[in-house]
Amino acid sequence: MRVLYFRALPxxxxxxxxLERHPEYLSEHSMQVKFNDANQNYGGDIFxxxxxxxxxxxxxxxxxxxxRPDEIGGKWVVEPGQTRWMAxxxxxxxxxxxxxxxxxxxxxxxxxLSNDEHREIKTLEEAFSLFKDKNNLPNKGYFYxxxxxxxxxxx
Numbered sequence: 001m002r003v004l005y006f007r008a009l010p011x012x013x014x015x016x017x018x019l020e021r022h023p024e025y026l027s028e029h030s031m032q033v034k035f036n037d038a039n040q041n042y043g044g045d046i047f048x049x050x051x052x053x054x055x056x057x058x059x060x061x062x063x064x065x066x067x068r069p070d071e072i073g074g075k076w077v078v079e080p081g082q083t084r085w086m087a088x089x090x091x092x093x094x095x096x097x098x099x100x101x102x103x104x105x106x107x108x109x110x111x112x113l114s115n116d117e118h119r120e121i122k123t124l125e126e127a128f129s130l131f132k133d134k135n136n137l138p139n140k141g142y143f144y145x146x147x148x149x150x151x152x153x154x155x
Contacts, residue, residue, distance in 0.1 A: 002102045003121045003152055005058065005130060006113070008095035011088060013113055014061040014076040031086055038083040046087045056133040057141040058097040059084050063106035076100070076112060080144060099127060099145070101152055124153050 016025055024030055039045055049056065059081025065074040078085045078098070088096055099121065102110055121127045124145065131142040145152060 001104060001154070003127065004100045004102060004113075004118045005121050005127075006096075006098050006100065006116055006118045009098050009113065009116050009118075010094060011085065011096055013116065014059075014078050014096070014098060014100070016082055016085060017064060017075075017077040017079065026086070026089065031090055034083055034086060046083060047091065050084075050087055050091055050093070053132075055084065055088065055093075055097050057084075057131045058099045060144070061098045061100040063103070063109050074109065076109070097130070099130070099152075122153075124149050127152075 019025060035046055059078050061076055061078055061081075063074055064077045064079070078096075081098070085096060100113065100118075121130075127145055128142050131145075133141055
């Protein structure tokens with residue numbers, strides 16, 4: 001198992017899980033509902049924040065095998081961080097900051113990402129330094145990672 005940090009991974013390399021089946025997720029209405037919900041839950045305006053400061057915290061990515069019997073294979077998905085991905089997409093930002101969990105069984109699919117600049121993150125403390133938004137909300141940024149540390153790091 002490895003944790004890798006990409007400072008500027010193209011958005012299309014790790015996307016929303018169901019985007020192929022549900023392109024309407026990127027419709028104006030769907031995005032507005034998602035952003036209103038996020039802004040209400042987390043305070044502030046995600047667009048204003050990204051415009052002013054850029055992407056403060058990395059999203060999280062992992063490889064996900066397809067769950068439907070009619071689908072073959074899998075794909076790299078943003079999870080969590082979908083709202084951040086959608087905001088970057090809407091603002092026409094071509095890249096994302098993202099921490100990617102590469103489990104041993106996912107190594108065979110890493111070639112899809114490996115050509116982009118990345119570095120390995122070995123400790124939880126090293127990962128914490130990547131987070132700039134100190135909002136202190138339990139489901140955001142480094143608090144998510146702290147809660148999931150056993151899944152992401154050998155502790």
